[in-house]
Amino acid sequence: MGKIYVLDTNVLLQDPYSIFSFEENEVVIPAVVLEEVDSKKRYMDEIGRNARQVSKLMDQLRQQGRLHEKIPLPNGGTLRIELNHRSFQQLRDIFVEKTNDNRILAIAKNLSLEEQAKEDGKVVILVSKDALVRVKADAIGLNAEDFLSDRVVEINHIYTGYLDLYISTENLSRFYEKNELILSEITNHPFYPNQFIVMKDALGGSQSAIGIVDKTGKRVRRLIFDYDHVWGIKPRNVQQIMAFELLMRKDIQLVTMIGKAGTGKTLLALASGLMQTEDIGEYKKLLVARPIVPIGKDIGFLPGEKEEKLRPWMQPIYDNLEYLFNTKKPGELDAILAGMGSIEVEALTYIRGRSIPEQFIIIDEAQNLTKHEVKTILTRVGEKSKIVLMGDPAQIDHPYLDEYNNGLTYVVEKFKDQEISGHVKLIKGERSGLAQLAADLL
Template sequence: MSSSNKKIFVLDTNVILHDSTCIHQFGEHDIVVPITVLEELDNFKKGNDSLNFHAREFSRTLDSLSGDKLFNGGVAIGHGLGKISIKLDPSFDESIAANFSSEKPDHHILNIGYQVAKEFSDRVVCLVTKDVNLRMKAKAVGLLAQDYKNDHVSDVQQLYTGTRIVEEVDPELITKMYMPPYEFPSGELKIEPPLLPNEYLILRGERKSALAVYDDELNLIKHVDKVPAFGITPRNAEQTYALDAILDENVHLVSLTGKAGTGKTLIALAGALKRKKSYRQILMARPIVALSNKDIGFLPGDIHSKLDPYMKPLFDNLGVIEHAQGDIKRNQVSKLVEDRKLVIEPLSYIRGRSLVNTFFIVDEAQNLTPHEIKTIITRAGEGTKIVFTGDIFQIDHPYLDSHSNGLSYLIEKMKGQRLYAHVNLTKGERSELADLAGSLL
């Protein structure tokens, strides 16, 4: 490819903090890193969160490539890849200075991108940023801009739901669902496209219906029973599926999606408590996405006071389960908390731990990046089960959306694996009022 056909991508800081390997994802095209980005990365090098990891990892990568040409023409990233260069901060172009303050780092990045585009007018120059406002500013001055799309899910409307309704099923097959051994060979059910492992079904005949799941290993369609767990009984088919996946000892990774009030977290916790004897500990965690993009240090009080608003929804679900129990079982739940057999903590407190024989529930997983999801799963030791819950259309993270969040990425990449099950819950069960508001408002 001639140099004029190679594009130039100018990277924003948030792209690197999202994926420290991003420079390997642009093929044969060249990359420019503004010096302002390196200055911003300095602020993230210390700490144990994923942002800190990415900042350090990217700095190490640059150091391994460093040479005189890094600031003068660029150095090759690797075989089949383009060059990377660091661009020093020039004086603001008149068009940028007339519209944007020089006090914001974003505007320095914008200025460098704008001037690179002027310098290489015969090439396509594109600013890559996860900041929507910066993309709009770039387009306002005629600079091409786009989101970082390497880990995007292309069509979330067609995302795997984990469930399927099968109409006009032979009544004899449905009858088999209610007679021992409560299953039949999957070959007897004609269905397209082919079923995926642990995919759930509603089988409908003329007069009867049955809930079922596909066992890929045994090539069987098995009946799914509605069973209670720690006083919580599923209220619809999707909750029944979700609880079945959570209780299935052969499934080690589960994701539950759905809007608020569908019972995702409650079902996950109830299932974990039902199977508590099989695990050393039950962990519940959620990422902290600070309000107004401010760190929790801005909140008043000690660390427990700061974290309480973020952890309260998890304790609320625990309270629902305790309320559903008699006095004896209610005391059991309290004892589990006291003995730290049931632990509720921010996700940042869990990072770095070895998860062995643990039932791990990660709530609000839509606020995690794909890399964070991967990091959590790869820490799973022997006998550990992980359940991710969240709503991919309700994201609080400033640089994630329904296409780029870790939960959508997980569903897209893991579907079809024998160790994985997914259920999308659609029916609100919090109350008739809440369901009505969710539908109309």
């Protein structure tokens, strides 16, 4: 027996193609949802783009028949728009205000009561990304679920980029002697290209080694990274050594780093970019960008030219640059950057339509990007460029994203088996003892 899924507005605005995710079941979209989608069409962000995509999809499906009647979907299910369905009779005494959320709940409840009155009635399920809508649904005896089809990975299965492996003392000695080991001779565990292995003595000895899996996934080799420091920055833990290995290698064009605040993601990436741009000359320019998403209430319009408007949003980048250049006086950093001319700090708003060759590109706070936005960014990367995406999936300010469906997690999972990419999850905070304690406790 099939089911009836009633979709909330936020499901369509998160994924316009969500209507095709419910297999051979009936999908119902309340008319009030279309009203809400229509009100978002003029937005110039990802929500507006998705709203316009929903409109186009509905117009295409309209060619197959009347939308207020059931029309077939390619996956075997059906779709219909629910019009005036006595929207507020059942819940009039429970929810006083006729908000859009309450109207959607009322429609789902009425459909559920109708199905319960039938001998072969279907189960009605409200699908919403809004936790409070699901709580309200539960309170009135209505089945409700989160939309999970947009999740890239299940909980606690996000790829870390490294693995601890206990091997014999003989194999550890052989690794130091030959600088590599054949993986099939020491383990049956499968590995991804450029995945790190922390090899430890199986007998409990103090000897250990860090290796990186080669492009074939069949051998583990010694790290190439042998710098004492990069632009004055020394790695303070194992994961930071791994990060420098990925950041400094020319054959790895895409690097992803995730970690809590204070683990050194931005500082490591900037130091590596500066060294390869200014000292080695591997790249012509260092481009640093981040999405403009406020943590709290938006501060509104800002005065001045573009650079002045962007400064508050880009200040975390400038803080790290001040540390790297060891500037003490106000305006000293601006003078240095103006004199160098090879460092560009930009907002992601301006990246569409660009082609970026021979540059070291750093995208900070990438967890606030959607799948579409991150695709737009990666398709801008030109020949001989390297791009670094980093962020903390646990700190998301986007209303429709979470730890498991954001653009950064999407790239990590999709590229983990590609030869040109590498990933590492930074764990230990190095900013200060207070910052590490706050990241753990709060």
